Each structure stands twice: as structure tokens, then as C-alpha cells.
Amino acid sequence: MNFEKARFNMVEQQIRPWEVLDQNVLDLLMTVKREEFVPASARSLAFADVEIPIGCGQVMLKPVIEGKVLQALQLAKSDSVLEIGTGSGFFAALLAARAEWVRTLEIEPELVKFASDNLARNGVENVVVAQGDGMAGWAERAPYDVIVVSGGVSFVPQALLEQLKVGGRLFAFVGEAPVMKGRLITCEAEGRFRTEDIFETVVPMLRNAPRHDAFSF
Template sequence: MDIEQARFNMVEQQIRTWEVLDQSVLDLLLAVKREDFVPTAYRALAFVDMEIPLGEGQTMMAPKLEARLIQDLALKAHERVLEIGTGSGYLTALLAKRTAKVASIEYFESLATSAAARIAVAGIDNVEITVGDAAQSPANFVDATQTFDVIVFTGSLPVLPTVYLNHLAVGGRLFAVVGDAPAMKATLFTKTRENTTTEQALFETVLPPLINAEQPSRFTF
């Protein structure tokens, strides 16, 4: 396989056609070696429009979803990012290349270890990965008053844990795929001022759920 041609085809045929037109985002996807973050057994599928198995029952997002996420967040060089679900580390690397600092929390130690190694090989040094369960709250991992400019959930959520909005700085954005399959929407939450957050549905998609995600209250009769 011609790796560079496959990477170019991914950008031109999958990502551009999914309304990712920001040239700086396209350049980022060409620069960060996606194949280096894919398990060896699936390396030949690194640029295919699919979710790639990572082990532990987890998967890597399809390339077009990663690209839209990066574009829609409109990341800035000075920003601090909190990522819930490190996975392969590829999205972590993309976030780190565009921002000042990424704190990433991964449920599975095996995935955290392999992601950290891949990120180090890529020469990225502004990422801190912690192992633990932050699906419903980051309380065990960040100070109560600590805020981030960007928060990203890499697994879907039936409902967004509102405690995370307390950790979003004014002007900050939170990306999450919210809902139950098959009715899920990629959603951008923006904190316009203290105690005020807007919500924008970006597109419909389906994403595997985050482990131990908060469940909505269900009425019983």
C-alpha cells in the first residue's frame, strides 16, 4: 500500500466531502501519521471510513468524525483541553498539535499506556494521560475550580453530565455525541458567560457509548 497516497485519498474522498474544508485541519490530518496510532493488525485499514477495534471493546473514531470534531471546535494555540477517553491517542495527538496542553483521561490502563507511547514517538510533549473513570465527573482528576477551554468526549453519552459545564471556561466549547442509538447527535456546547451555555446540534452520527456514562432519569408507571 502506498501510505501517502492512501492518506491523500482519505482527506480528499472522505473528509473534504464531509464538509471539512478548513485547510489548516486538512494539513494537520496529512501531517499526523494516523497509521502509527492504529493497532498493527489493522494498519492496512488506517485510512478506511470505519471504526477500528483497539481492544478492551473500544474503537477508534472514523477519520471523518475526527476531522469534523477538530474543525468544529475551532481550536486555538493557547487553549487547554480536557479529553475523556484517550483511546488510540490519535485524536489526542491532533488536539495537542493545535493547542497548548491536553489532559486526557482513559478508563483502560492498557490503552493509556499504548497511547502514551505512540504520542511520545510522534514527538508530542504537551499531553498528560491519566488512568481512571471520568464518565460522570472529573472530580478525581481535576481541581474543583479548574477550567478548560475545550472538553471532548470520545464516547457517546445518553445525557451530558452537567458538572462538566462547571469546568468549561467562559468562551469554552464542549464536544459530545449525545443520545441513544440510533438517534444520536454530535453537539457543541459553548459557554457564552458564567452560568449560560448554548447548545448547537452539528450533525447526526452514531458512536459507541462511553463506559459508565450517566443515564437519564426514566419514568416508570
């Protein structure tokens, strides 16, 4: 398989047509090697417009979804990032390439090892992977410039909102099938948040995600 041609086609035929036009994001998706983060048995699907199973009932999100999230976050090199749901480690690698450092929480021990091995093998040194339930965030290292919730939640837990810096951005997939929103929440001032729904999609719910809408802005 010609990985470079497949990567180019992924960007030009899947991601760009879905209104991901930020050249920095497109360049990033051309640079970080997605095929290095998929299970060996699924390498031929690394650039396909599909969710790729990675074990423990979890998946890698579609490339177009990853592109949309990166474009919405507008990462800066000085950003501190918290990711909830490490999965294969690929999205953490994308975040790390644009931010100062990334801390990422994964509830499944098998995926903690999978992601850690993938990141180490690809020389990504500014990511810390830890096992834990991310719904409470990682308060010891808060506040963060960016928080990414990489799976579905019915609502964004207050604990995560409280760990955002003023000016910080949180991205989450909010709702339940058949309709979920890719939602960007910006902390405008202490305790005040602005919400923007960027696109509609459906992604797998995070394990232990709270399932009732108990918070509103």
C-alpha cells in the same frame, strides 16, 4: 502500502466531501500520522472509512468524524484541553498539534499504556494521559478552554460543564443508538450555555456513561 497516497485519499475522498472545509483541519489530518496510532494488525485500515477496534471494546472513530469535531472546535494555540476517552491517543495528538496542552483521561489501563506509548513514540510532548473515569472531569486542572468527550453519552454531566471557561467549548456525542448528535456546547457566561447540534452519527457509548437524560438547557 503507500501511506501518503492513502492519507491524501482519506482527506480528499472521505473528509472534504463531508463538508470539512477548514484548511487548517485538513492540513492537520495530512500531518499527524494516523497509521502510527492503530494496532499493528489493523495498519492497512488506518485510512479506511471504518471504526477500528483497539481493544477493551473500544474503537478509533472514523476519520470523517474526527475531522468534523476538529472543525467545530476551532482550536487556538493558547487553548487548554481536556479529553474524555483517550483510546489510541490519535485524537489527543490532533488536539495537541493545535492547542497549548492536552490532558486526557482513559478508564482502561491497557489503553492508557497503548496511547502513552503511541504519543511518546511520535514525539507528542504536550499531552498528559491518566487513568480514570472521565465523567467527573479533571477538576484539579480546570477550567478548560476545550473539553472533548470522545464517546457516546446520554447527556453531558454537569461536572464537565462546570469545568469550562467562559467562552469555552465542549464537544460530545449525545444520545443513544440509533440516533446520536455531535453536539457543541459553548459557555457564554457563568452558568449559561449555548447548544448547537452539528451532525448526526452513532458512536460506541463510553464505559460508565450516565444513561438517562437528567440535564437540559
